[in-house]
Amino acid sequence: MRPARALIDLQALRHNYQLAREVTGAKALAVVKADAYGHGAVRVAQALEAEADGFAVACIEEALELRAAGIRAPVLLLEGFFEADELPLIIEHDFWCVVHSLWQLEAIEHARLSKPLTVWLKLDSGMHRVGLHPKDYHEAYQRLLASGKVAKIVLMSHFARADELDCVRSNEQVAVFEAARQGLSAEVSLRNSPSVMGWPSVSSDWVRPGIMLYGATPFGEDQAIAARLQPVMTLESKVISVRELPAGEPVGYGAKFITPKPMRIGVVAMGYADGYPRHAPTGTPVLVAGQRSQLLGRVSMDMLCVDLTDVPQAGLGSTVELWGKNILASDVAAAAETIPYQIFCNLRRVPRLYSGA
Ligand SMILES: Cc1ncc(COP(=O)(O)O)c(C=O)c1O
Numbered sequence: 001m002r003p004a005r006a007l008i009d010l011q012a013l014r015h016n017y018q019l020a021r022e023v024t025g026a027k028a029l030a031v032v033k034a035d036a037y038g039h040g041a042v043r044v045a046q047a048l049e050a051e052a053d054g055f056a057v058a059c060i061e062e063a064l065e066l067r068a069a070g071i072r073a074p075v076l077l078l079e080g081f082f083e084a085d086e087l088p089l090i091i092e093h094d095f096w097c098v099v100h101s102l103w104q105l106e107a108i109e110h111a112r113l114s115k116p117l118t119v120w121l122k123l124d125s126g127m128h129r130v131g132l133h134p135k136d137y138h139e140a141y142q143r144l145l146a147s148g149k150v151a152k153i154v155l156m157s158h159f160a161r162a163d164e165l166d167c168v169r170s171n172e173q174v175a176v177f178e179a180a181r182q183g184l185s186a187e188v189s190l191r192n193s194p195s196v197m198g199w200p201s202v203s204s205d206w207v208r209p210g211i212m213l214y215g216a217t218p219f220g221e222d223q224a225i226a227a228r229l230q231p232v233m234t235l236e237s238k239v240i241s242v243r244e245l246p247a248g249e250p251v252g253y254g255a256k257f258i259t260p261k262p263m264r265i266g267v268v269a270m271g272y273a274d275g276y277p278r279h280a281p282t283g284t285p286v287l288v289a290g291q292r293s294q295l296l297g298r299v300s301m302d303m304l305c306v307d308l309t310d311v312p313q314a315g316l317g318s319t320v321e322l323w324g325k326n327i328l329a330s331d332v333a334a335a336a337e338t339i340p341y342q343i344f345c346n347l348r349r350v351p352r353l354y355s356g357a
Contacts, residue, residue, distance in 0.1 A: 010355065033057045075093075215231035235321070238318060268322075271301045273348070
């Protein structure tokens with residue numbers, strides 16, 4: 001059997017969830033959209049359900065998958081409904097629903113609902129993606145109340161630059177949010193992972209951690225809480241072939257790496273078809289037989305090459321960690337000029353093996 005696999009440590013996941021709660025003292029919706037950032041939404045939700053205050057997903061299809069697996073906890077649809085005809089299903093399954101646009105508000109006003117909805121009313125406080133304009137916020141809140149179709153409203157917004165610790169934009173967004181919600185007495189939800197980890201002064205009854213649950217930092221720099229996260233996913237495989245090459249020999253597609261000296265090279269069963277980033281360059285860290293080494297040359301679809309020259313204990317069958325507890329996914333992502341969010345979400349083909357359930 002091909003040795004590529006992703007080991008998912010559910011105990012680490014629970015640790016990270018508890019950390020988000022501990023550092024904020026808030027209720028936490030575990031963000032499990034996009035198949036829990038590649039970790040498997042159902043298994044992740046099952047592992048957290050006993051303690052989680054709820055879950056957040058991108059769309060009703062993802063929410064229904066959780067209900068079908070028996071998850072009974074609250075599930076928030078982060079973009080609400082895409083079409084008004086989703087409303088009966090939202091009611092039937094007790095999903096919580098973001099309202100980010102006036103057309104959604106109107107759809108609720110016109111809908112016949114058998115039960116009242118829980119709405120998270122989203123303000124565009126400066127990210128300019130989705131969310132109501134501040135001038136419309138109060139009126140939208142009052143219209144939802146007046147519709148008689150809403151049982152509870154939570155006031156929410158989302159940060160665009162909370163992963164930049166020296167940037168004032170998050171403070172500006174908080175100021176816009178505070179001004180827009182003046183006079184409204186309702187719970188508040190502002191904080192995603194970077195805000196949970198890096199912006200302790202932001203108050204938020206509900207937090208919405210995603211990437212930190214999976215043990216990866218959204219920050220490009222060192223940051224105190226990042227050191228307390230436990231990586232959840234270990235992507236590993238094995239060396240399936242070993243080459244001894246003299247100096248001056250090309251390695252892999254496009255001859256992107258030429259041996260500068262005699263080298264020992266290991267071929268690993270892992271490639272971009274598994275989600276390993278094709279743009280990871282020579283020098284991207286890997287762990288081979290317990291020792292740090294580096295990627296060499298271009299990543300192929302099913303294989304990649306690593307340097308065994310100074311890893312004498314490594315050979316055929318040696319285990320290679322591509323990311324995990326030793327090689328941080330955020331470091332691999334940075335080397336490939338992307339973010340850990342994307343490399344997790346790109347995971348495919350490799351079986352996921354769970355522990356710590
Ligand atoms: C509205 C909202 N809240 C929370 C999150 C979780 O963000 P993070 O993974 O940075 O914690 C996301 C993710 O994109 C989001 O869109």
